[in-house]
Amino acid sequence: MNNYPALIVIAPLLAALFAGLAVWIKERLSYPIALIGLAVSAFSAFKVLMQVIDSGTIQYRMAGWAPPMGIEYRIDLLNAMVLLLVSGIAFLNLLASCKSVDQEVNDRAGSFYTIYLLFVTGLLGVTATGDLFNLYVLIEITSLTSYAMVALGDRDRGPLASLNYVFIGVIGASFYLLGVGYLYLKTGSLNMVDVANILSGIHGSSTVLVAFILCMIGIWIKMALFPMHVWLPNAYSYSPIAFARVVAPLMTKVMVYVMIRLMITVFGFDYIFESLSLADAVVWLATIAILAGAVMALSQKNLKKMLTYIIVCEIGYMVGGAWMGNQLGMTGAILHILNDALMTFALFLVVGNMVYKLKTVDLVDLKGLFGKMPWTMAGFVLAALSIIGVPPTCGFFSKWYLILGAFEAGAYHFAAALIISSLICAVLFFKVFEICFFEPMPEEHGHMDSHSHAVIEEAPVSMLIVSGLVSLSLIVAGLYSGTIVNTIILPFLK
Amino acid sequence: MKFIGFVIVCLTGALLLYGTGEFPDWGDPASPASIHLSNHYIEKALEETQVPNLVTAVLADYRGFDTMFETAVVFCAGLACFLLLRDFSRKKERFYRHTATGVILHVKDSKKVLKTGKEFEHMDKDWVPSDLIIKTICRILIPFIQIYALYVVAHGDFSPGGGFQGGVIFGSSLILLAISYDLKTLLSRVKEKVLGIFAALGVLIYVGIGAICMPMGGNFLDYVKLVPLVPGDPHHIRALGMLGVEIGVGIAVTAAMAVIYINIVSEGRHDEGL
Numbered sequence: 016m017n018n019y020p021a022l023i024v025i026a027p028l029l030a031a032l033f034a035g036l037a038v039w040i041k042e043r044l045s046y047p048i049a050l051i052g053l054a055v056s057a058f059s060a061f062k063v064l065m066q067v068i069d070s071g072t073i074q075y076r077m078a079g080w081a082p083p084m085g086i087e088y089r090i091d092l093l094n095a096m097v098l099l100l101v102s103g104i105a106f107l108n109l110l111a112s113c114k115s116v117d118q119e120v121n122d123r124a125g126s127f128y129t130i131y132l133l134f135v136t137g138l139l140g141v142t143a144t145g146d147l148f149n150l151y152v153l154i155e156i157t158s159l160t161s162y163a164m165v166a167l168g169d170r171d172r173g174p175l176a177s178l179n180y181v182f183i184g185v186i187g188a189s190f191y192l193l194g195v196g197y198l199y200l201k202t203g204s205l206n207m208v209d210v211a212n213i214l215s216g217i218h219g220s221s222t223v224l225v226a227f228i229l230c231m232i233g234i235w236i237k238m239a240l241f242p243m244h245v246w247l248p249n250a251y252s253y254s255p256i257a258f259a260r261v262v263a264p265l266m267t268k269v270m271v272y273v274m275i276r277l278m279i280t281v282f283g284f285d286y287i288f289e290s291l292s293l294a295d296a297v298v299w300l301a302t303i304a305i306l307a308g309a310v311m312a313l314s315q316k317n318l319k320k321m322l323t324y325i326i327v328c329e330i331g332y333m334v335g336g337a338w339m340g341n342q343l344g345m346t347g348a349i350l351h352i353l354n355d356a357l358m359t360f361a362l363f364l365v366v367g368n369m370v371y372k373l374k375t376v377d378l379v380d381l382k383g384l385f386g387k388m389p390w391t392m393a394g395f396v397l398a399a400l401s402i403i404g405v406p407p408t409c410g411f412f413s414k415w416y417l418i419l420g421a422f423e424a425g426a427y428h429f430a431a432a433l434i435i436s437s438l439i440c441a442v443l444f445f446k447v448f449e450i451c452f453f454e455p456m457p458e459e460h461g462h463m464d465s466h467s468h469a470v471i472e473e474a475p476v477s478m479l480i481v482s483g484l485v486s487l488s489l490i491v492a493g494l495y496s497g498t499i500v501n502t503i504i505l506p507f508l509k
Numbered sequence: 510m511k512f513i514g515f516v517i518v519c520l521t522g523a524l525l526l527y528g529t530g531e532f533p534d535w536g537d538p539a540s541p542a543s544i545h546l547s548n549h550y551i552e553k554a555l556e557e558t559q560v561p562n563l564v565t566a567v568l569a570d571y572r573g574f575d576t577m578f579e580t581a582v583v584f585c586a587g588l589a590c591f592l593l594l595r596d597f598s599r600k601k602e603r604f605y606r607h608t609a610t611g612v613i614l615h616v617k618d619s620k621k622v623l624k625t626g627k628e629f630e631h632m633d634k635d636w637v638p639s640d641l642i643i644k645t646i647c648r649i650l651i652p653f654i655q656i657y658a659l660y661v662v663a664h665g666d667f668s669p670g671g672g673f674q675g676g677v678i679f680g681s682s683l684i685l686l687a688i689s690y691d692l693k694t695l696l697s698r699v700k701e702k703v704l705g706i707f708a709a710l711g712v713l714i715y716v717g718i719g720a721i722c723m724p725m726g727g728n729f730l731d732y733v734k735l736v737p738l739v740p741g742d743p744h745h746i747r748a749l750g751m752l753g754v755e756i757g758v759g760i761a762v763t764a765a766m767a768v769i770y771i772n773i774v775s776e777g778r779h780d781e782g783l
Contacts, residue, residue, distance in 0.1 A: 021729040028581065029716055035588065035709035039702045077574040079731040084549055086574045126592040133585050140578065152578045159582060163589035197528055203545030213541070225528025 019059040019066070020075040020088045023098055024139045026055035027105075031132035038125035045125040046113060049132055053109055056139065057102040064095040068502060074145075082145075083209045089145030092507040093349065096499075097142045097272045100353060101265055104360050105135040111364060111481035112257035115371050119255045120167060127167070131258065134160035138269050147195045147281070148205045150273065154191065154237065157269075158184045161250075161262055169253035176249035183236060183246040191233030197226035207280050214282065218290045227282055227291075231274065238270035240334055241304030244327045251326070252319040256367045259319070264359040267326060268352045271333045275348065278337060288340040298424075301335030302432040304328070309436035312443055318369070318376040321443065322362055325402060328436050329355045335429050336417045342508055344420025349504050350496060351413035354401070357489055358410055361398035364482035365391055368474035378447065383456030387472050390479050392451060394486035399444035401489045404437050409493035416500075558747040560666045568671070569751040573730050577715050580672075580758050584712045587765030591705070594777035605629045631693075639690060647689035654682040662759040666748050672755035676711075676762025683767045692775055701771070701779065704764045711761025715754045 030052020034045035067073060067090060075088040090098070109131070120127045137157030144150050162184065166177035199205060201222050202213040217223060232243075239247040251263050278287055288294055308328025315321040333355070336348030368391040369376050369384070385392045401408035414433060421430040473479060492499070533540030554566040568576050605614040607629055614629070625631075662675030687695040719730035727734030732750025736743045771779060 018723045018729065021723065025716065025720060025729060029713075029720060031581075032584075032709050032713040032716060035584070036706060036713070038709075039705045076728055077730055078570060079728045079733065080571050083546055085571050122597065123592055123595075126588055129588060130585070130592065133581065136581075148572075149575055149578075152575050152582070155582055156578060156585060159585050159589065163585075163592055166593050193525075199542060200532060201541055203541035203543070203547070213545075220531045222528050222531045225524055228524065229528075 017066075017073075018075075019062045020073055020090055020143060021077070022059040023056050023063065023102065024136055024143055026059065027052045027102075027132045027136045027139065030055075031129050031136060034125060034132060035129040038129065042125040045128045049109055049128040050106075052132060053102060053106040053135065056135075057099070057106045060095070060099040060102045060139075063090055064099050067092055067095040083204050083206045086149050087145045087206060088143045089208065090143060092503045093272070093275070094142050096353065096503050097269065098139060100356055101135065101138050101142060101269065104264060104356060105131075105138075105261055107481050107485065108257070108261045108360070108364075111367065111478045112260070113477060114475045115367055115478070116255070116257045118371060119257065123167075127164075127255070127257075130160045130163055131261070134164070134258075135261070138265055141269055142272060145207050146205050147198065147207060147210065151188070151192050151195060154188055154273075157266065158188060158237075161254075161258075161266065164258040164262070165250045165254040168255045168258070172249070173253045176246075176253045180246045180250040183243070187233045187236030187243075189233070190229050190236065194226045194229030194231075194233060197222050197229065201226070207276070211281050211283060214286070218286050224291070227287075230277055234270055234274045234277070235334075238267045238274070238330055238334075239327055240330055241300065241307050241327060244304075244308075244330075247327060248320055248323040251323045252317065256363075256370045260360065260363040260367050263323070263326060263363050264356040267330055268333075268356045271330070271337070271348070271352055274334070275337050275345070284340070294338050294340050295426075297338040298335050298426050298429055301331045301338065302426075302429050304331030304334065305429075305432040305436045309439040313439055316378055318378060318381065318447065319366055321378075322359070322366065325440065325443075326359060328440075329359070331436075332414070332417055332433065335426070335433075336420055339420045339424045339426060339429075341420055341423050342505075343416055343423055345508060346500060346504050347413050347416030347418075347420050349507075350416060350500060353499065354409040354413045354489075354492060354496075357485065357492055358398055358401045361394060361482065361485045361489060362402070364478070364485055365395040365398060368394075368478050368482060371474050371478065372472055378450055381447065381451050382454040384451040386456065388474065390473055390483065394482045395451075396448070397486040397489055399440075399447070401493075403441045403444060407493050408489050409496060410489075412493060412496040558751075559745050560748050560751060562666055562668060564669075565666045565671055565751060565755075569666075569754055570732070570747060573719075573751075573754065576758070577712075577719065577730070577754070580712050580715055580761050583765045584708050584761050587708050587768040590769045590772045594772040595779075596777035604632045606632045643689050647685055651682045651686055654685070655679055658682065658759075658763075662755055663752070665755045666751050672758025673762055675755075676759040677766060679759065679763040680766025680770075683763070684770050687770065687774075692771060692779065695767075696771070696779060699767065701768075704768050704771075707760050708764035708768060709761075711757045711759070711764060714757030714760065718750060718753050718757070 030048050034048045037044040037048060063073065072089065072091040074082070075090070076082065077086040077088065079085070116124050116127055134157055137153045137160065140153035141150055141157065144153065162177050162181050165180055166174045195205070198210060201217060201220060202210050204210050204213060214223060236243045251259050254262065278284070305328050308324050308331060312321050312324035312328065315324060329351070333348045333351050336344040336351065339345070366376060368388065369381070372388065373380050397408065401410035404410045404414045414437065418430045418433060421427065421433070533542070537543070550563055550567055550571065554563045555561060558566045558570050560566045560570070603616045605616070605625055606612070607614075609628060613632070658675045658679035661670040661678060662672055665671030665675070683695060683699065686698070718732075718735075721738070722731045722734045723729055725734040725737070732747045735750060736746050739746060739749055741749070
């Protein structure tokens with residue numbers, strides 16, 4: 016029997032529990048336990064992706080019960096890709112985090128790793144499951160763990176940011192749950208495929224419409240689509256950096272995945288784009304989200320905050336692409352899940368290196384950083400170019416598909432917003448480059464300024480290697496994006 | 510801002526009302542929820558799982574995977590309370606009480622270590638003497654509450670009950686001890702370390718039972734595959750598996766309840782608290 020699909024989720028869960036035991040017995044063991052758990056998970060995800068590419072969708076019955084009765088993991092090309100992405104990023108981040116966890120949450124590192132593993136378990140479970148209620152339970156785990164992590168961050172502002180996040184996050188989750196309740200009333204089932212089959216006969220029902228709207232609003236709150244984004248910037252910028260590096264690239268992207276999953280598998284394109292006429296409104300909303308995110312990013316004085324607003328902007332790209340109602344737009348949105356996760360991860364790794372050395376990353380603190388941390392800044396330049404969308408990097412390709420999709424759907428406003436926001440990102444990042452490259456290093460900075468002007472104070476090697484690898488992967492993902500689209504995304508959409 | 514909030518509330522309410530328009534009738538036997546899956550559970554659960562309590566069969570077997578994560582949520586809540594609230598810093602001022610006379614010593618300099626004999630005990634400023642009647646009554650009650658909790662856990666698969674309920678009842682007996690005596694009495698009987706280990710161990714029992722099924726050749730949580738490991742009638746293997754996971758749930762919930770209570774009432778200092 017092939018147990019890899021379950022192992023993807025169970026390995027980090029088991030590791031979390033053993034790490035939780037290690038907190039009380041020998042705290043230093045929790046880090047290697049966490050590494051092993053995530054390595055097993057990433058390996059299983061890789062195996063599953065290969066299997067799915069070879070032989071199609073995998074169905075895994077939990078406890079051996081057939082789907083509508085029991086819970087089923089249903090892994091197709093889209094899940095398999097996101098699963099590998101999530102487990103890979105979580106593993107790499109853990110490799111890079113050892114030092115910064117010691118620096119930030121030294122006395123409770125064991126509990127930190129336990130919560131970290133539970134968070135990753137939640138994300139993986141959300142991605143793998145084929146059951147609407149199971150999805151909710153795992154959203155609950157991801158949310159609960161991220162509330163705890165955010166509160167653990169900045170001593171003064173972390174708890175307040177976390178409280179805001181709790182209020183809004185709980186509302187989002189309950190909207191989704193309410194939507195699932197409405198669906199259950201009309202279908203009597205929780206399995207996604209089963210629900211979809213029953214729904215295809217009752218498209219006109221007002222209850223189904225309300226269920227759809229509630230689910231979408233719940234997920235939008237969780238992914239921080241523009242008017243519902245207020246929790247995100249503070250929550251992500253005041254959490255411990257080792258956690259920010261994994262939550263920023265993954266949480267929102269997994270929620271975008273959930274939205275796409277609900278749209279394609281549960282409600283179906285026919286229902287959304289033919290029975291309903293909401294698509295135009297949502298594309299407009301996404302357009303506003305893109306512009307608002309970009310403009311708010313422009314007004315930030317702190318690098319971390321600026322990046323969090325860029326996330327808000329990127330969410331707009333993906334939502335807009337998914338609601339374009341054509342294959343090109345959806346391809347762009349799915350490709351952007353992958354690319355944006357990598358880009359954001361690369362950026363936050365770099366910021367992690369800076370925070371490790373500088374403690375604060377207000378833009379004024381970054382003066383002369385090219386001289387001090389050349390390797391880190393090289394990674395930053397690559398990631399920034401990718402966010403802007405300069406051709407050989409992966410950011411360009413997904414934006415290209417999104418623009419093509421927008422033209423095909425006649426959503427010229429969306430294409431315009433996309434280009435404008437790219438320009439704003441260019442302005443933003445070149446502003447940062449300018450500060451880091453041309454402005455002289457402040458005199459009082461560093462204790463060795465009697466020796467030479469440019470004191471190289473790089474981050475630890477483990478952090479540098481990971482951030483270097485991820486930055487290079489941006490180019491690799493760009494060069495192979497044709498392969499990704501042809502082997503994963505297009506066969507999935509057919 | 511208030512006005513915008515009002516408008517949003519009205520819109521949401523209108524949306525929800527609009528959705529109720531096509532609800533099945535109240536108690537309608539032909540509604541989708543009562544004809545699609547429920548029938549299968551009601552007709553087949555006893556035959557397939559050998560467990561007379563249908564709710565437990567759905568909870569711990571058909572949808573046991575959900576319940577496992579719910580237990581993980583409880584564990585996670587306990588751990589989050591510990592992680593955020595636990596305060597290991599030493600207090601500035603310390604108080605000692607002479608047990609025989611009730612005279613209190615106030616030590617203002619925290620650097621000085623005061624060595625006391627057995628006739629003095631460490632205490633807090635906001636200590637309240639506990640009442641003899643309350644103490645005695647609770648001392649009599651607590652063992653019965655705990656026995657009852659064990660019954661509830663053990664009976665989960667035959668009658669109403671189960672790990673969550675039993676765990677909560679057991680946890681409340683610990684909390685009652687802390688309220689009627691003081692937090693230190695509880696912590697001297699059940700160490701913080703024990704609670705921490707048990708919270709993780711409880712979930713580990715659940716996940717472990719599930720995980721053992723995988724090398725035995727089944728899917729995750731497929732209790733049937735445990736037959737070679739468990740002596741006795743193989744027909745009851747699903748019931749036994751459910752009992753195992755319910756015990757895990759009970760342990761995890763008990764420990765998590767106690768951890769949450771202890772950390773919240775004493776603001777993580779683990780002194781006398783509430």
